[in-house]
Amino acid sequence: MSADVTSAAELKGCRVVLCAADDVPAGRMLRVVVPEAGPLLVANVDGTFHVTADTCTHAEASLSEGDLEGRTVVCPVHWAEFDLATGAALCFPATRALAVHPAAVEDGQVVAYIRGSREG
Numbered sequence: 001m002s003a004d005v006t007s008a009a010e011l012k013g014c015r016v017v018l019c020a021a022d023d024v025p026a027g028r029m030l031r032v033v034v035p036e037a038g039p040l041l042v043a044n045v046d047g048t049f050h051v052t053a054d055t056c057t058h059a060e061a062s063l064s065e066g067d068l069e070g071r072t073v074v075c076p077v078h079w080a081e082f083d084l085a086t087g088a089a090l091c092f093p094a095t096r097a098l099a100v101h102p103a104a105v106e107d108g109q110v111v112a113y114i115r116g117s118r119e120g
């Protein structure tokens, strides 16, 4: 199973174990609350794990309750779309990007290297 960032040298920030890789099968998403970073979204896109902020930048919906379409998450409330790899808002009504955190699978666990603040 691959991950966004495979080289430990590329990983920076506070390492946090989020869940077992098996907890998030391909094509699924999981909301994980991390006190230091707020709710995070773990998404498995064909074996590649992405970790972003879980809160929509438009009106604070939980993206884990939305749809995963390829590498795009669709907000369940007003259907804004975000690219999980870059965090970019792909359409209105969202205009601000999601925070994206480097992620990897280590010993069967999805870990994220949290950077930045709770904003996202």
Ligand code: FES
Pocket (backbone or CB within 6 Å): 056, 057, 058, 059, 060, 061, 075, 076, 077, 078, 079, 080, 093, 094
């Ligand atoms: S709350 Fe997500 S698009 Fe409005």
